[in-house]
Amino acid sequence: MTETMLERRARLMGPNVPTFYRTPVHIVKGQGVWLWDTSGKRYLDCYNNVPHVGHCHPRVVQAIAAQAAELNTHTRYLHDLVLDYIERLTGKLGHGLSQAIMVCTGSEANDIALRMAQAVTGNTGIIATDNTYHGNTSAVSQLSSRRPPIGGRAPNVRLVPAPDNLRPVGGSLAGQAQAFADNVARAIVELEAAGFGFSGMMLCPAFANEGLPSVPKGFLDPTVQVVRAAGGVMIADEVQPGFGRMGSDFWGHEALGFAPDIVTVGKPMANGHPVAAVLARPDVMAAFRNAFGYFNTFGGNPVSAAACLEVLQVIEDEGLQHNAAVVSAHVMARMQALRHPLLADVRGNGMFFGAEFVLDDAMTPATDFVADLVEALVTRGFILNRIGRAQNTLKIRPPLPFSIENADSLMDAIEAVLAEAPVPA
Amino acid sequence: MTETMLERRARLMGPNVPTFYRTPVHIVKGQGVWLWDTSGKRYLDCYNNVPHVGHCHPRVVQAIAAQAAELNTHTRYLHDLVLDYIERLTGKLGHGLSQAIMVCTGSEANDIALRMAQAVTGNTGIIATDNTYHGNTSAVSQLSSRRPPIGGRAPNVRLVPAPDNLRPVGGSLAGQAQAFADNVARAIVELEAAGFGFSGMMLCPAFANEGLPSVPKGFLDPTVQVVRAAGGVMIADEVQPGFGRMGSDFWGHEALGFAPDIVTVGKPMANGHPVAAVLARPDVMAAFRNAFGYFNTFGGNPVSAAACLEVLQVIEDEGLQHNAAVVSAHVMARMQALRHPLLADVRGNGMFFGAEFVLDDAMTPATDFVADLVEALVTRGFILNRIGRAQNTLKIRPPLPFSIENADSLMDAIEAVLAEAPVPA
Secondary structure (H helix, E strand, O other): OHHHHHHHHHHHHOOOOOOOOOOOOEEEEEEEOEEEEOOOOEEEEOOOOOOOOOEOOHHHHHHHHHHHHHOOOOOOOEOHHHHHHHHHHHOOOOOOOOEEEEEOOHHHHHHHHHHHHHHHHOOOOEEEEOOOOOOOOOOHHHHOOOOOOOOOOOOOEEEEOOOOOOOOHHHOOOOHHHHHHHHHHHHHHHHHHOOOOOOEEEEOOOOOOOOOOOOOOOOOHHHHHHHHHOOOEEEEEOOOOOOOOOOOOOOHHHHHOOOOOEEEEOHHHHEOEOOEEEEEOHHHHHHHHHHOOOOOOOOOOHHHHHHHHHHHHHHHHOOHHHHHHHHHHHHHHHHHOOOOOOEEEEEEOOOOEEEEEEOOOOOOEOHHHHHHHHHHHHHOOEEOEEEOOOOOEEEEOOOOOOOHHHHHHHHHHHHHHHHHOOOOO | OHHHHHHHHHHHHOOOOOOOOOOOOEEEEEEEOEEEEOOOOEEEEOOOOOOOOOEOOHHHHHHHHHHHHHOOOOOOOEOHHHHHHHHHHHOOOOOOOOEEEEEOOHHHHHHHHHHHHHHHHOOOOEEEEOOOOOOOOOOHHHHOOOOOOOOOOOOOEEEEOOOOOOOOHHHOOOOHHHHHHHHHHHHHHHHHHOOOOOOEEEEOOOOOOOOOOOOOOOOOHHHHHHHHHOOOEEEEEOOOOOOOOOOOOOOHHHHHOOOOOEEEEOHHHHEOEOOEEEEEOHHHHHHHHHHOOOOOOOOOOHHHHHHHHHHHHHHHHOOHHHHHHHHHHHHHHHHHOOOOOOEEEEEEOOOOEEEEEEOOOOOOEOHHHHHHHHHHHHHOOEEOEEEOOOOOEEEEOOOOOOOHHHHHHHHHHHHHHHHHOOOOO
16 A cells, blocks of 8 residues: 555656655655554654654644634735734744745745845845755755755855764864954855855854754854854854744754844644744844745734734643753753763753764764664654764654643663664674 | 734835735634734735635645644755645646646745746746736746846846736737737747757646736747747746636646646645745756755655645545635626726636726726726725726635635625716816
8 A cells, every 4th residue: 555655656746756754755744743654553752853842733733713704805905913923933033033924835935035135234145054955946945955956056155064073173162253253254255256146144043953962051252253244144044943942042053052144934833834934133033025026825824823922822821832942951961871872872852852863083973873773763662763964863843832741651661672672794 | 003013024124025905904713714903803805825724724734734844854865745745736737747846935935937948948038927926036026027136137038928817918809819929939949049059938727817817728829839849848837826726626737728838836735834846847847956956955855745645635625626716606607797988998707806997998907997996895894906007906716615605795795986986087
């Protein structure tokens, strides 16, 4: 049956359509941190950040259903909900980021952010890390090192080496922050020499796709100084870290301790309803809005706004940011107690964890080994995946209601699978 | 109150955020072809194409609510609904267009279509009309003449004069189709000479944003011949004409009688839920999929697919394409009976109508006059707007359940407003 479905996908979607796992799961139901497949098998969801407050949260479902029955139209007519939401969301941000454009996907948000940086500075040179993903539009895919854009990398884009716990930029962990900033400074010089000028730097404050390196608070200080001195803007892509996942803070940039000029948000903000946004200071927003008459048909419609408002309220009412902090500490304690000859590093940032496996002292990635671990865990009913440059880091990023009990059952399973895993010769 | 709300919008959204009408309406409820504002005033919706099967259609609302309560996750797990939908949707298309990528907005769909053309041909030169809108991403805004892109028009883009009933390309209506094709041929030569090569042409088969010129079936034949001879692909942006609006046909390209290589769809396909798609032949799809590992987090999720499936079923069950044909003929008869010194042309294409007003025999657009008409009609409870290069054409594009009775009340109102309208000196 599964094979037939894969053939049907290939027939209707074409080749090279991503699936997870060697035998992709066929999920039909979700509730809270749980998923069920067609056979009735239950999985603990240790991976999905889109169902941020839990799969099919009844309050979010109800908000969507009620507003969809009342009105769903575009923002060229006036409506309260989109304004109520922007007011509440910007209320969660400092640094004068008081305005928003509502869109439908993180890709659309980052596509706008790039043009905001261009509108503010008059330049097109842009910098990102060399192991990241910021979306899939023509423009944003230029910054996504893991999926090279069609037609090749544009000359106004520079990718600098991403921070790394085991292979630090510049060769030492102590010097990594400065080495990272030095590379940014070099890239700026190159962009200016090539005639593009410098518009800014876009990064995920949790370096999530980079492999979730555990960089210290203040890590970006030298980089921000370099970017500002060159007249560029800092764009924080909060699609993964935002909305309380960090536990300690509501935003990744707060946890890292820097002030972005532009923040983009997406995946978790409406628990799966297609919504995203760009948040900016009024001066940055005005530069973009006055240079381009932006309008998004679905962006900020009443149903999206209702879903977004309910997600914010549920995060507060259910104390999910606090839960992320508490469960994070518990998972980290158990991760640090893991023992395996190939386990090189465990790290976590709120409700987001990585366990990196290498084959030898040269830090050769144990990519196949981790792929096998993931398959073994899925078979046991745990949905998770891999991350990092060589996909040799176990990636754990559950919905925020993930409990201590859920964490213990996951960690028990990881211990059991590691105990059984054959160590490569 | 309205003024306070506009101030609040400016504070939270920034400057230059589009609204409709001099005194924007504050809509709070919708049902079928009707909208209500905060005061309880009822409006007949003669404009919105997104609520395709009627505002808040109970079956679509129910489909969204039921699936949102069951499961909403991404397509890297297997799920039937997205496949069921692609199978049904591609079943509505000929020309071997049997595969789809599901995304969230028409802009995302067109952004992919441009890259598909590039992947198929290896070239980047692209042609559109000079009075159109295909979306708002960095790449797609390059084709949108009405909102010049930030940083200026890219050199790989050529815009050719759009067809026009009153000011035909090449000077005569009879020669317009060939003159249009000749301009495309010239643009291809320019793109090839400039080193970009030619990847294809993107256009709306109803020329909706161009002002809805009533071009005859076969109008594009000479153009398609030129495009194919140069190795380019034809991209039909069906965001406005698709899904039965043309009445005579399910798609705009069918009504116009040409075979596209790529079709993009959006706004009406899920009645307001943020969904869009790119449809293509397997060879075109494979060229893109194999060149770029495309994945869209929200695209094709079970809730989107359920909403899309229900919209298709409602179109069939309620005979909405047939209704579009019947009501279209009735509206056109009444439009042709309109008499006013400034009325220069009436035209319609299924459930989409334009009435163009000019000041003189030189066809000087009566832009302000039409703006006043729109305001007078909104005041009387009719939601519509303007279209065309100079925004001097009344734009009527209601949800498909728009009835003969609805049409008569609209046409009575237009007659009354025209009778009262002062004719500019």
